[in-house]
């Protein structure tokens with residue numbers, strides 16, 4: 001199954017799935033925090049299920065939604081990321097085997113949100 005997320009400006013995103021026949025279908029609408037922008041995927045809580053990270057541009061935050069393994073997601077929370085969040089990268093930057101979030105801000109530049117989760 002493929003997965004596509006289309007963000008809307010009203011705080012919601014459309015989750016579109018692709019089945020084995022390559023047919024796209026609107027699956028559900030999920031809350032992703034106000035003024036959503038860039039969307040990335042990773043495993044932020046270490047449960048080996050895909051999670052979603054959404055930039056909340058004018059809010060200075062990013063929202064993390066944990067994958068439940070059945071196509072649904074649970075909102076974990078919104079985290080401070082500096083002003084004017086423009087872009088996200090999910091990567092492992094501090095060697096602890098947990099995905100971290102790098103945030104590109106319009107001003108002053110780059111913020112790094114280290115994943116301090118103890119889940120594993």
Ligand SMILES: [Ca+2]
Nearest residue numbers: 043045049051
């Ligand atoms: Ca996960």
